[in-house]
């Protein structure tokens with residue numbers, strides 16, 4: 001996809017990654033060829049996008065229907081006071097391009113769904129789910145199952161954070177629905193009513209970027225098959241093993 005070798009400037013910009021034995025030029029080159037879809041440019045999506053852009057991913061598609069609000073600035077670190085009232089997706093694109101002009105950023109100022117979501121997922125190497133509602137999470141999961149695209153799912157509310165990877169390239173991996181069945185009774189919780197500890201969104205978002213980079217470069221071991229739970233109030237982390245639900249209505253048909 002990128003036949004040209006990394007330029008001298010790129011070798012310098014990414015030298016601290018290239019120095020890592022497990023990373024090297026090979027992983028940096030894979031990252032440069034990768035396209036990440038980030039659904040939601042809020043508390044999780046903004047730190048995730050910052051790290052993906054800084055690290056040199058080739059392309060980011062970032063979707064969010066909202067405009068920047070004063071209450072967002074407590075944690076949504078891509079935005080500045082001057083962005084209040086402007087669309088999040090466009091503001092984020094500007095900030096990411098200033099950070100790393102080599103990254104192609106596509107801003108979509110709308111809620112994704114239906115055939116558009118399906119097409120975008122099919123074109124991505126990894127999807128980061130950073131939205132704030134179950135309907136979007138399940139729609140993104142269904143598209144990732146359909147196209148066997150790895151899904152990095154994060155959530156944070158009050159002092160509680162969680163993250164997992166549903167690597168749907170692997171036929172044994174569970175999907176989001178295996179873990180959180182869509183019952184229609186799920187209570188929507190959001191930061192506007194319950195609050196959110198600002199740095200926790202940075203922790204989860206940065207972890208999502210790290211897992212996405214590992215998915216596309218195939219280094220190390222991701223959280224596939226594991227759910228990481230973080231208590232930001234006591235700083236305790238625990239990992240829970242996940243298994244695929246053989247009767248999951250979303251993914252049971254997979255080979």
Ligand SMILES: [Zn+2]
Nearest residue numbers: 175178248251
């Ligand atoms: Zn499933």
